[in-house]
Amino acid sequence: MRALVRLWELIIERFHLKEFLEHPVPRYANLNPLYWIGDVAAMSFFVLAITGFALALLYMPGLSLTKTPPDPLLLGHHGKEVYDATQSYSSVYKITYLTPLGFILRQIHLWSAYMMVFAVFAHFFTKLILGSYKRRGGGALWLLGVSLGFLTISQTVLGYILPLHLEGILAIQIGLNLFRYFDYFGIPVGQLVLSALGSLFVTDQVIKMIYVLHILVVPAIMLVLLGLKINGILYGGVSPPPIRDEELRRKAMEEKEPFYPHRFALTVGQLLLQLSVILLLVAMTPLPLLEPWVPGQQVPAGVRPPWPVMWYYTYVKMIDPFISVGLPIFLVLFALVVPLLDRRGGVSIEERWIWVAVAIVYIAIIGYGTVLGFLVDIPKEITPLTRISVPPDYSVPYIGTPQAVGP
Amino acid sequence: MMLAVEVQGLSATALAYVAAAVAVIGAISVYGLLYVDRRWASYTAFLFEIVLVVLFAYTVNIVYALYSAPGFGSTIRDIELGVTYQRVAAGMLSAMLFLAALVSIGYYMELQKRGEGHE
Numbered sequence: 001m002r003a004l005v006r007l008w009e010l011i012i013e014r015f016h017l018k019e020f021l022e023h024p025v026p027r028y029a030n031l032n033p034l035y036w037i038g039d040v041a042a043m044s045f046f047v048l049a050i051t052g053f054a055l056a057l058l059y060m061p062g063l064s065l066t067k068t069p070p071d072p073l074l075l076g077h078h079g080k081e082v083y084d085a086t087q088s089y090s091s092v093y094k095i096t097y098l099t100p101l102g103f104i105l106r107q108i109h110l111w112s113a114y115m116m117v118f119a120v121f122a123h124f125f126t127k128l129i130l131g132s133y134k135r136r137g138g139g140a141l142w143l144l145g146v147s148l149g150f151l152t153i154s155q156t157v158l159g160y161i162l163p164l165h166l167e168g169i170l171a172i173q174i175g176l177n178l179f180r181y182f183d184y185f186g187i188p189v190g191q192l193v194l195s196a197l198g199s200l201f202v203t204d205q206v207i208k209m210i211y212v213l214h215i216l217v218v219p220a221i222m223l224v225l226l227g228l229k230i231n232g233i234l235y236g237g238v239s240p241p242p243i244r245d246e247e248l249r250r251k252a253m254e255e256k257e258p259f260y261p262h263r264f265a266l267t268v269g270q271l272l273l274q275l276s277v278i279l280l281l282v283a284m285t286p287l288p289l290l291e292p293w294v295p296g297q298q299v300p301a302g303v304r305p306p307w308p309v310m311w312y313y314t315y316v317k318m319i320d321p322f323i324s325v326g327l328p329i330f331l332v333l334f335a336l337v338v339p340l341l342d343r344r345g346g347v348s349i350e351e352r353w354i355w356v357a358v359a360i361v362y363i364a365i366i367g368y369g370t371v372l373g374f375l376v377d378i379p380k381e382i383t384p385l386t387r388i389s390v391p392p393d394y395s396v397p398y399i400g401t402p403q404a405v406g407p
Numbered sequence: 408m409m410l411a412v413e414v415q416g417l418s419a420t421a422l423a424y425v426a427a428a429v430a431v432i433g434a435i436s437v438y439g440l441l442y443v444d445r446r447w448a449s450y451t452a453f454l455f456e457i458v459l460v461v462l463f464a465y466t467v468n469i470v471y472a473l474y475s476a477p478g479f480g481s482t483i484r485d486i487e488l489g490v491t492y493q494r495v496a497a498g499m500l501s502a503m504l505f506l507a508a509l510v511s512i513g514y515y516m517e518l519q520k521r522g523e524g525h526e
Contacts, residue, residue, distance in 0.1 A: 030515070069483065097486045100474040101467070103493045262518055269511030272504045279501035283494045 020234075024256035025263045029238045034130065036270055037123040038145075041152075042226060043271050044116035047278070051109040052215060058095045058102070059162070061211045062087030063204050063295055071097075071289050085164075085292035088207060092163040096289050107282040115278060117156055117308045120149045121366070128338065128359045131347045132239030137232055139339040144229045146335045151222050153308055158214040160306045164207070165290035170299045171306065172202060172210075174313060202295065244348035304373065311369025314376075331362065416469050419491040423498060426462050429455060430502030437506055441513040448513055452506045459506075463499040466492055 012018050029035040068085040071093075085093070095102040124145065127133070133142040157175065161168040176194070197206050243249040257263065293299075305313045315324040338355075345351045417425075433455030440448035470492045479485050 031519075069480075069486075097490065098474075098480050100471050100489075101493060101496075103490050104497050107497070257518075262515060265511050265515040265518065269508045269515065272508035272511060276501045276504035276508055279497045279504065283498035283501060286490070286494060 021260035021264070022258045023234065025259050026238060026241075026253055027255045027257055028241045028252050030257060030263055030266055032241075034126050035238060036266075037119050037126055039267060039270060040274055041116050041119035041123055042230070043274055044112045044119060045222065045226065047112045047275070048109060048116065049219065051105055051112065052219075054105055055095060055109055056215050058091065058099065059211075060087055060091040061162070061204070061207045063164075063202070063207065065294065066090045068093050068292060071291075083292050084294050086294070088162060088164040089289075089292040092289060103286070104279075104282060107286055108278055110287055111278045111281045113156055113159060114307075115274070116152060120152045124149055124335070125359050125363060127239065128335075128362075129349065129352065129356050130239060130242050131342065131345075131352055131355060133339040134342070134347055135236075135240060137236035138239065141229060141232045141236070142339050143336065144225050144232070146332065148222060148225050148229065149335075150332055151218055151225070155214065155218050155222070156306060156308045158210055158218065161210055162207075162214060163289065164202075164293050166293050166299055166303045167290050167305060169202065169293045169297075170303050171309070172206075173299065174305060174309070174316070240347050242348050244346060244350060249347075307370060307374075310373040311366045314369040314373035318372075327365075331365070414469060414473060414488065414492075416465070419488070419495050422462065422466055422492075423495045426459065426495065426499045426502060429458050429462070430499075430505070433459070433502070433506055434509065437509050437513075441509065441516070445510075445513055445517045449510050452510045455506055456503055459499055459503045463496060463503070466496040466499060470496060 012021065064087045065084050066087060067082040068090050069082055092106070096106050097103065099105075127142070127145065133139050157171050161172045161175075197209055241249060241252045243252060304310060312324075312328055315327055318324070319327075338358075342355055349356065433452070437448050437452045437455070440451055470489065473479060473485075473489050473492065479489070
């Protein structure tokens with residue numbers, strides 16, 4: 001035991017960890033769960049990275065068709081013996097149903113992704129209500145946070161496309177349509193993205209590019225931003241407590257505990273609890289692998305995009321596309337300039353009622369669209385392709401297998 | 408040729424009930440003991456962790472035996488069986504992590520009570 005203690009002390013000394021481990025953390029940030037939600041999102045990111053690494057070894061992107069048996073978790077498909085499915089879908093099928101412990105691996109990845117998105121939304125609203133950016137360096141952290149939130153949603157959609165099931169194809173259709181409408185702002189960003197993809201169709205190259213974006217490019221950017229954010233919190237401190245009385249607030253901020261062992265024990269406990277909840281969800285409510293898509297097939301009625309973007313899909317169908325397509329851009333841009341607009345007043349809830357109202361409006365927009373999207377049945381005729389008005393002539397809004405041109 | 412894959416061991420349902428019983432008794436005991444003495448709570452958690460690890464190893468063993476059986480995957484029933492055992496294994500792992508989380512958060516609560524580390 002003494003040798004272990006000596007080894008621990010040696011590690012702390014030689015790796016210069018003492019300063020980091022003993023940095024003071026305000027007591028209120030340890031006791032108030034509102035200050036842990038960001039940790040949940042960050043932990044989910046690392047869980048996703050680890051499970052994603054294992055999944056990337058087994059996943060094979062590609063559009064070539066193979067025969068695949070039906071999903072045992074999807075009810076009502078037991079009669080069918082085999083489906084035609086793409087190589088991407090077949091490899092996900094093999095991971096999920098024909099690899100020992102592959103089912104758990106994929107389910108942990110899925111539920112962690114959903115937990116991360118949920119934590120990101122909750123973290124955003126909490127920090128908006130608490131006015132966490134109202135301190136030195138808070139604006140920069142807010143900027144990093146909004147960018148990370150946007151990248152998290154993008155990652156969810158990119159990951160959802162990869163198995164090439166019907167829902168994934170719907171997601172890529174919405175994405176490609178979105179890029180067409182970026183040209184309304186006078187800058188051909190959408191066309192640039194489409195040129196980078198090299199095709200308006202779902203091809204092997206497009207899927208590979210989405211795969212690389214999902215496993216390498218976006219996570220790398222997120223890792224850098226997350227590093228900057230953790231660094232900012234480490235040296236800039238956590239956001240002030242929502243207390244109106246200045247004397248009491250100052251007192252709360254001065255009451256500190258060392259990171260190790262206090263916050264460290266709490267963080268370890270939180271990580272274990274989070275993993276426990278994820279595994280319980282895997283055991284109790286496993287998510288089935290959805291129905292496969294074959295190149296050229298139209299997405300049938302009733303297929304819905306993943307819930308983090310469900311609200312957007314609902315608005316694209318309901319409202320004029322000129323407004324609805326720009327809605328998320330407006331929401332993100334407004335979120336980015338919040339620290340510039342909110343310069344007066346204190347940090348207590350009573351003094352911040354306008355920003356509480358703004359947060360409620362955000363929650364209402366996203367929540368209403370999400371709930372409505374799941375409640376209202378989607379008729380076959382109204383898909384994002386048919387509802388959106390006529391696109392510019394130079395872009396072809398057709399998703400399918402490219403036909404060979406010439407002899 | 409289609410081969411019928413059979414499991415020679417406890418059924419997934421039986422394993423799930425045993426694991427759930429161990430997990431619930433363990434969680435209540437550890438939570439209760441945290442109010443008395445954290446050290447005894449840790450020892451109890453460790454004991455229940457060992458029981459759950461044994462159950463987990465047994466279940467994972469069945470999963471591997473199932474997936475390496477000749478003809479596995481030729482029927483949907485095989486895959487359903489494999490998924491069921493994997494879900495049970497996930498539940499056991501969840502219980503193990505929950506007990507460890509209780510002890511870890513309990514340690515922080517004890518530090519709070521002691522009032523150590525205030526600057």
